[in-house]
Amino acid sequence: MVAVDLGGTRMKCGLVAADGAVVHRETRATPREAGGRAVLDALVDTVVELGQKAAADGHRVRAAGVVVPGIIDAHQGTVSAENLLWVNTPVLAELQAAVGPDQQVTLAHDVRAGGYAEVRVGALRGTTNSLFLPLGTGIAAAMVVDGSLVSGDGYAGELGHTRFVQGEAAELCACGQRGCLETVASAAALARRYGARTGEVVDGAREVLELLAAGDPDAAAVWDEALTALVDALVLYTTLVAPTRIAIGGGLVGAGETLLAPLREGVHERLTFQREPEIVAAELGEEAGCLGAAFMAWDVAAGPAHD
Ligand SMILES: [Zn+2]
Numbered sequence: 001m002v003a004v005d006l007g008g009t010r011m012k013c014g015l016v017a018a019d020g021a022v023v024h025r026e027t028r029a030t031p032r033e034a035g036g037r038a039v040l041d042a043l044v045d046t047v048v049e050l051g052q053k054a055a056a057d058g059h060r061v062r063a064a065g066v067v068v069p070g071i072i073d074a075h076q077g078t079v080s081a082e083n084l085l086w087v088n089t090p091v092l093a094e095l096q097a098a099v100g101p102d103q104q105v106t107l108a109h110d111v112r113a114g115g116y117a118e119v120r121v122g123a124l125r126g127t128t129n130s131l132f133l134p135l136g137t138g139i140a141a142a143m144v145v146d147g148s149l150v151s152g153d154g155y156a157g158e159l160g161h162t163r164f165v166q167g168e169a170a171e172l173c174a175c176g177q178r179g180c181l182e183t184v185a186s187a188a189a190l191a192r193r194y195g196a197r198t199g200e201v202v203d204g205a206r207e208v209l210e211l212l213a214a215g216d217p218d219a220a221a222v223w224d225e226a227l228t229a230l231v232d233a234l235v236l237y238t239t240l241v242a243p244t245r246i247a248i249g250g251g252l253v254g255a256g257e258t259l260l261a262p263l264r265e266g267v268h269e270r271l272t273f274q275r276e277p278e279i280v281a282a283e284l285g286e287e288a289g290c291l292g293a294a295f296m297a298w299d300v301a302a303g304p305a306h307d
Pocket of ligand 1 (some may be wrong): 175178
């Protein structure tokens with residue numbers, strides 16, 4: 001199984017056995033600076049070359065799973081993704097043509113694939129109603145409802161683009177709305193907001209977290225704003241969909257209990273009649289998307305779809 005995840009700054013690639021064992025892993029550049037056509041060419045080359053490598057190593061490649069950010073039209077096999085410079089780009093058709101009829105290509109959303117991997121072998125094992133919420137450069141959710149991963153024809157799970165900041169404080173989001181969760185609680189937002197508040201350039205959310213640990217009051221202020229919006233989002237999700245477990249992933253979960261403890265406390269205080277979810281750290285880290293790509297592709301290769 002060839003698996004490729006285009007969700008991060010670099011393509012994460014793997015060869016994955018049926019039991020989820022990763023027999024080869026590598027990363028490759030995503031040539032965004034050269035445009036959307038170049039990104040697609042690089043993806044196609046990667047899938048073909050990984051298949052060749054697998055064959056050379058004595059593996060039989062049954063299928064390929066590719067996961068991408070953005071909106072996937074599952075019927076057309078097209079993808080629109082701002083950060084890959086794709087607009088209704090026929091990704092599935094090009095990949096399938098390149099690998100030939102012997103390998104079936106499965107195309108899925110990076111965050112939903114990551115959530116699927118967490119359900120199969122990670123922090124959401126055994127759940128039928130759960131949420132995977134990676135807090136990275138952006139924020140999107142993988143929603144498991146009554147045992148199914150909800151895709152909404154490719155549009156579901158955009159909790160990051162729901163408004164949780166009101167009034168003057170609401171910043172313009174990349175999506176065109178104001179006050180989205182992503183503008184205040186993504187890893188990128190923490191660094192940007194700390195910089196805007198203090199005039200100091202920081203090296204990402206990691207540095208803001210270090211400043212927070214050192215007692216910096218500006219870091220504490222942007223952190224509290226992020227936590228407030230996240231608690232609101234988790235309470236809303238819990239009220240609507242009643243998950244038993246929520247796994248937080250992405251770069252920010254590196255903060256560990258500094259993040260998870262106040263989220264648990266905040267959600268606990270706010271809930272009255274709702275079922276209270278466990279809030280835990282995701283387990284699969286950067287590999288979640290790639291593993292999910294492989295699991296989804298294995299499911300398709302194994303025959304009729306199942307839940
Ligand atoms: Zn937005």
